[in-house]
Amino acid sequence: MADLAARARDLDTQHAATDRRSLFHLPAGVVYLDGNSLGPLSRGAEEAVTDAVRRQWGEQLIRAWNESDWWGAPERIGDRIGALVGAAPGQVVVTDSTSVNLFKAVVAASRLRPGRSTVLTDPDSFPTDLYITRSAADLLGLTVELVPVGEAPARIAELGDSLALASYSQVDYRTGELWDLPALTRAAHDVGALACWDLCHSAGVLDVGLDDGAADLAVGCGYKYLSGGPGAPAFVYVATRHLAGFDTPLAGWNGHATPFAMSREYTPAPTITRARVGTAPMLSVLALEGALAAYDGLAVGQVRERSLSLTGFFLECLDALGIGLPVATPAEEARRGSQVSLRHPEAYAVVQALIARGVIGDFREPDIVRLGFAPLYLSHADVLAAAQHLEQVLSRREFEREDYRTRAAVT
């Protein structure tokens, strides 16, 4: 134990340059391992919202659309996120929810690849990806095939020119496994199909590498690791080479080339603006922008390095403390996202017992204790504390308490 504490101190010293804890509001006594579900409030987000409400909305009123450039915020913030996911400017815009953006992407992909009948996606995707992909496919007369990501390259080759799109998550939301974006994208391209990536569990914590990996389309969420606030608007990426052909099924006036001409005909903007639909929820948009200030001065590679050190140290602590739960997350760094998921038959109650001790993680069906290691505000000391609490929850069998087994409405 003394060894682990000393090691945590050493690691925190080594990684001091990437510690951004002081930029976040976190309640005393809490180790927050749920930043992959809802990132915490940052000073940047708080200040952005206060200014947006009091000065911009309150004083500038309608003029804020110009004077505070509300109109350009979705592209401005899109580029900021683009820098974190390896996208050159002009390819990412903040808009709508991940679900709505995925709908646009699937429909647009099928229009970019007419005559191809199949969309491939992962049966273990976050469910909204399955629902939305099927919704879009129903409207388009396409077939959705559910193929686990590990088996996808072989199936893609078999499907050949009947494949329109392979749509996968870069990191599995339950296990935290990180998939090979360039390899799967290449497999899709080899048969002339497109690849769309869901970055909900990778944006902001690792080298997503959209441009380098030749991704065609991507969507992602603003409220997890990016800490944009509850239900923060999502983003969508369209590679420059596809912009002119990105034919959205949600042709809203915000995506028009000249929205204030009030033309009866829809002429899409030539830029990523065409992926916008209606007016963006600006207070939530600007909270996200404020939150992204926490990344100022950090390259995403540094963030990834800190993340791997945190999750790696957690795995080390599990071993050292004799916590023998099966680990669903790969130990290999190249295959590990920024979370560690453990399996336990009473996973829900384990999570509740941890929360009672101030270690906030979350439960995922059926048996997953999911612990997210958001690198900007967590320290190796936090990681050790979390592991120690977990050891006590298990050794004292705290998960057997009846009240820890009662499910809340939102789990």
Add this chain to the structure above:
Amino acid sequence: MADLAARARDLDTQHAATDRRSLFHLPAGVVYLDGNSLGPLSRGAEEAVTDAVRRQWGEQLIRAWNESDWWGAPERIGDRIGALVGAAPGQVVVTDSTSVNLFKAVVAASRLRPGRSTVLTDPDSFPTDLYITRSAADLLGLTVELVPVGEAPARIAELGDSLALASYSQVDYRTGELWDLPALTRAAHDVGALACWDLCHSAGVLDVGLDDGAADLAVGCGYKYLSGGPGAPAFVYVATRHLAGFDTPLAGWNGHATPFAMSREYTPAPTITRARVGTAPMLSVLALEGALAAYDGLAVGQVRERSLSLTGFFLECLDALGIGLPVATPAEEARRGSQVSLRHPEAYAVVQALIARGVIGDFREPDIVRLGFAPLYLSHADVLAAAQHLEQVLSRREFEREDYRTRAAVT
């Protein structure tokens, strides 16, 4: 002039019980006639956002989904808006943008009326309604026919059982003309079709009467008269009798019957919840809820009475001050929304000259000076001041100043 001032005072005394000005933040010296574009900040909205950011997000973190009932907010606020638009509880939910909601409504309507090939809408709709209706129709293989609302009943009768949906705005965004919702809905029902209403320019200022008028579907905006904040989330209404058949093209996990079961199959919630898609932008959602507190203790009929008195008095002032501009808005109360639109060949510059005098209205293509009379915070004294400034802008030909003719990015 003295007569008008005395009359303004009398009217303000008569309507003192519905004056909610003290609940709003409005800069000194401003007469804000743009509440139909962006409603102003209210104390309720400001307090709601501050609490949502600091206490709920900042302290409760992920637990706020349960402890502050973020999860139930879209339906809770939907019911509050429902009370303003004549919808019994359980039929309205706050979600997405008006454009996205209209897309759901058009697709769902066509699925409720299979085998019917035509959707009717107004060529003078706010353009996003045209774009989105065509987007949906393209996916469904339907035909969109543009028929002005005045000619719609006759065309509906001709189309008979080939009509799936008549989709119209209750109040024209440019002229402010109020259309007869029950009559047009009846015409659609007479041929077995559905009626969808866009309430962007009627919600919160008049007796919309969705249930009484037997409307089938409706959409509307949170950021105009409802003053929910820039880009506030929109709402969608589905009449109870259509809920079970409301088959959304945007089947997101928030609309699932059991979203946290993480099932691979989409089972829509049996309630209006099925119109939700992804996670709602909660800071913007809660700002809207806070803003709606300004309606506490007011029946919408009282708000309508105040609105008619304000617009009626403005028309009276135009006459008395000899302002001879053509009025695009009907003088007849039953046909007048909550705005007065005037035509002027230099309408853009007239609006800029008014803004320079502190009277904020807006310009709409091609020649409309659009003045919105949001009843909760405007007085008859404000109305008189606006008319007097307008008289001076015109008589002094201030609209000829070159700098007033330079268009801003967002008009």
